[in-house]
Amino acid sequence: MAVQSVERAFLLLRTLAQGPLGVTDLADRVELPKSTVARLLAALESEGAVEQVEAGGPYRIGDGVIDIAGAVPAGRSLIAAARPHLLELAESLGEVAGLSIIENGQIYYLDHTESSSDVQMRDWTGEYAPLHSVSSGVVMLAHLPADEQEAYLAHPLEQCTPWTNLDPDMLRERLIQARSLGYAWGYEEFAEGINAVAAPVLGEDGLPLAALHVHGPAYRYPDPDIAHDHGLALVAAANRLAAQLTA
Amino acid sequence: MAVQSVERAFLLLRTLAQGPLGVTDLADRVELPKSTVARLLAALESEGAVEQVEAGGPYRIGDGVIDIAGAVPAGRSLIAAARPHLLELAESLGEVAGLSIIENGQIYYLDHTESSSDVQMRDWTGEYAPLHSVSSGVVMLAHLPADEQEAYLAHPLEQCTPWTNLDPDMLRERLIQARSLGYAWGYEEFAEGINAVAAPVLGEDGLPLAALHVHGPAYRYPDPDIAHDHGLALVAAANRLAAQLTA
DNA sequence: GAGACCGTTCCGCAATGCGGAACAGGATTT
DNA sequence: AAATCCTGTTCCGCATTGCGGAACGGTCTC
Numbered sequence: 001m002a003v004q005s006v007e008r009a010f011l012l013l014r015t016l017a018q019g020p021l022g023v024t025d026l027a028d029r030v031e032l033p034k035s036t037v038a039r040l041l042a043a044l045e046s047e048g049a050v051e052q053v054e055a056g057g058p059y060r061i062g063d064g065v066i067d068i069a070g071a072v073p074a075g076r077s078l079i080a081a082a083r084p085h086l087l088e089l090a091e092s093l094g095e096v097a098g099l100s101i102i103e104n105g106q107i108y109y110l111d112h113t114e115s116s117s118d119v120q121m122r123d124w125t126g127e128y129a130p131l132h133s134v135s136s137g138v139v140m141l142a143h144l145p146a147d148e149q150e151a152y153l154a155h156p157l158e159q160c161t162p163w164t165n166l167d168p169d170m171l172r173e174r175l176i177q178a179r180s181l182g183y184a185w186g187y188e189e190f191a192e193g194i195n196a197v198a199a200p201v202l203g204e205d206g207l208p209l210a211a212l213h214v215h216g217p218a219y220r221y222p223d224p225d226i227a228h229d230h231g232l233a234l235v236a237a238a239n240r241l242a243a244q245l246t247a
Numbered sequence: 248m249a250v251q252s253v254e255r256a257f258l259l260l261r262t263l264a265q266g267p268l269g270v271t272d273l274a275d276r277v278e279l280p281k282s283t284v285a286r287l288l289a290a291l292e293s294e295g296a297v298e299q300v301e302a303g304g305p306y307r308i309g310d311g312v313i314d315i316a317g318a319v320p321a322g323r324s325l326i327a328a329a330r331p332h333l334l335e336l337a338e339s340l341g342e343v344a345g346l347s348i349i350e351n352g353q354i355y356y357l358d359h360t361e362s363s364s365d366v367q368m369r370d371w372t373g374e375y376a377p378l379h380s381v382s383s384g385v386v387m388l389a390h391l392p393a394d395e396q397e398a399y400l401a402h403p404l405e406q407c408t409p410w411t412n413l414d415p416d417m418l419r420e421r422l423i424q425a426r427s428l429g430y431a432w433g434y435e436e437f438a439e440g441i442n443a444v445a446a447p448v449l450g451e452d453g454l455p456l457a458a459l460h461v462h463g464p465a466y467r468y469p470d471p472d473i474a475h476d477h478g479l480a481l482v483a484a485a486n487r488l489a490a491q492l493t494a
Numbered sequence: 495g496a497g498a499c500c501g502t503t504c505c506g507c508a509a510t511g512c513g514g515a516a517c518a519g520g521a522t523t524t
Numbered sequence: 525a526a527a528t529c530c531t532g533t534t535c536c537g538c539a540t541t542g543c544g545g546a547a548c549g550g551t552c553t554c
Contacts, residue, residue, distance in 0.1 A: 005542070033543080
């Protein structure tokens with residue numbers, strides 16, 4: 001049994017979210033006595049959660065709720081929006097799918113589907129990776145302005161595995177290719193035994209908002225016959241997510 | 248005396264708005280017993296207002312609050328989002344700061360900081376001004392599509408003060424300059440004795456959502472040595488607000 | 495002037511929320 | 525391996541708090 005007053009308070013808030021209402025009207029809709037509604041509204045008003053449009057008149061949602069909601073990290077709604085796309089990718093491609101953004105000049109993993117394969121793999125959600133060492137980083141770097149790309153390539157690059165590509169010229173070539181193809185593969189450059197394909201989720205300005213990727217164990221992923229098709233699947237999913245985010 | 252449970256529930260929500268916290272930590276910060284906090288969190292969780300990041304772990308703000316806030320008309324959240332930026336501008340530049348949008352082909356002032364200077368100035372919140380006569384209008388007009396700019400310049404322009412610039416060719420030149428600099432100054436063209444600098448808050452499509460401005464009395468504002476710097480400060484604040492709004 | 499309807503306020507009552515204590519589980523330390 | 529610490533969760537006796545019916549003041553309509 002929850003706290004009745006809190007339950008009722010949120011009932012009032014959700015009802016007011018549909019549009020401003022007076023005490024009597026609100027009481028009718030939520031089927032509570034006017035005095036109860038008035039008292040709860042007074043309490044919500046003290047918290048800034050509701051406000052009267054004019055003295056003695058209808059109530060509406062107040063800045064108090066907006067301030068609380070506004071403090072929520074933007075990435076949280078991105079995760080919610082991307083989640084169905086990740087599940088679809090994981091289902092159709094048969095490997096783990098993930099979502100990441102650039103944060104502090106690195107890849108930050110926001111979300112992953114659960115690993116359902118026989119090989120139990122580590123979940124990188126909440127972790128960071130250098131841009132150049134993962135396909136997500138490569139595809140997002142590829143869509144940053146040239147000066148930002150150069151600034152990144154000019155700073156010391158981390159050798160994550162023996163296969164991590166550190167040569168700036170080869171990396172530049174790789175960025176060009178990623179931009180051209182729309183996706184990129186990474187082979188054991190960040191973690192040994194892990195390969196991944198990624199595509200960028202672009203904003204209307206062409207800058208990368210996020211990246212979607214699918215990764216699997218290097219010993220069986222990818223089968224060369226499917227590498228390009230998986231790349232295209234990532235591009236398609238990323239484009240669908242981008243369209244949704246900018247609608 | 249408000250409803251204690253509602254008061255406490257919102258205290259928890261505001262505290263969680265600062266970042267996810269566990270029950271014990273939260274109880275310490277709000278100085279309530281753990282069982283009280285746990286019960287209120289359970290109630291808020293039932294409403295979707297909070298959620299546990301992981302089972303048995305920290306709590307964070309939930310979609311229930313975001314959904315309620317999301318139902319609020321956009322202008323209301325724009326004012327809330329812009330407010331801290333206005334206060335910061337007013338504080339750092341030492342003059343009144345304001346927020347406006349284009350409404351019905353005119354500037355509509357949504358909000359202003361309070362005038363703290365020795366010269367008491369009028370508050371234009373809730374009022375309109377012709378686009379060409381104020382720097383806010385100029386910077387937003389500058390970022391509208393060319394056909395909309397031409398349509399505006401083709402219609403009769405109001406002479407608000409003897410200094411109001413009405414020449415279409417000079418106004419076109421001014422729009423080009425505003426677009427190039429990112430900000431614009433207006434000298435007594437709307438109200439005698441008032442100068443203002445403004446920068447546009449642009450959406451991801453490059454179209455103006457709003458404008459931030461700072462204005463002061465013409466006899467002392469701006470000091471020529473600081474005009475460019477204040478312009479840049481407006482640009483920086485507008486860009487930060489834009490980033491926040493489109494996250 | 496009477497009636498209708500709104501938001502607001504009051505107050506007796508008992509249901510609800512409170513908070514101390516205890517519990518279960520996981521992590522850390524010895 | 526055992527003890528300790530700390531977390532989130534649950535329980536339950538108690539009394540404070542919230543409830544809701546009734547009344548009030550103000551505004552609008554007829």
